[in-house]
Amino acid sequence: MSTVSNSTNIFWQDCQVGRPERQKLLNQKGCVVWITGLSGSGKSTLACSLSRELYTRGKLSYVLDGDNLRHGLNKDLGFLPEDRTENIRRTGEVAKLFADAGLICVASLISPYRRDRDNCRAMLPDANFIEVYMNMPLQLCEARDPKGLYKLARAGKIKGFTGIDDPYEPPINCEIEIKHDDGVCPTPTVMAGQVVTYLEKKGFLEH
Template sequence: MSSTVPKSSNIFWHDCPVGKTDRQNLLKQKGCVVWITGLSGSGKSTLACTLGRELHTRGKLAYVLDGDNLRHGLNKDLGFAAEDRAENIRRVGEVAKLFADAGLVCIASFISPYRRDRESCRALLSDGSFIEVFLNMSLELCEARDPKGLYKLARAGKIKGY
């Protein structure tokens, strides 16, 4: 992942009088990141949305960051080469941290194949508010489910490096 040191030396952090603890007290919940990772088709998005719905039902404020959804906007300029995947996760980690700092339960649902990228995201939340969930589904089961048809395209040679 890229350094968080700005390229300009003329950028300074601006502290606001309402802080993380104030927001958590207002919401009556502690902000955190639940990072759901696993193969394509393992059920990450389904679990994320189900968890988001359950938290809402219990009166907790949560927001789901889904890999495909963010690639429609924030990360639409990125491809799937290793460096683009790393940048995708770096950006998501920064957004997830902002949501957690705002007092929300941020549910991040991403393939995020590289441990170093997930560890960099974890390091952004110094107080241990990063919960990683790996959906340990077999490749065979994910390929059988194949909700997006990606495994079929990869087997046909239409997706490189999948």
């Protein structure tokens, strides 16, 4: 029995089918793969490639895409700093539920502020939060500009755009770093392979 800040009379319900049973059913361990990086750095590409690679191994993953969530759960939020923080907080809470459900949850969000990411990490047992930093130079991301957003930001038509007039704070101790090689990015398969190798080594691909 416990109470929480905003509401007393809230009781924690436990079920006989828990995380261990679900992980056994799936033959994997639940975790959160949190992909952070600038717009255009390849987060979604990696998320898709990773979910495909896991699927071919019979593993269940689910991608939480920052943009997609803004159509649903987070559609009441804008881009003010407090909205960005709440956006990340909710995504972290949902990712935690998916990990608890036994899935490999792949969260793909710019998530520019270190503190917001660290708050999500703190929600989970440490080893279950795997931070993947897309370490791509701004020039490369801006040259790609897959959504045409850098152009708009440079023209002043978008305010507070990460990398242009809002900061991106790189991770200090991330689990995985995806690097370019002199401006050349690894292929989606190579990037996904890097993450899968990590998951395998850490025992997430068996229960």
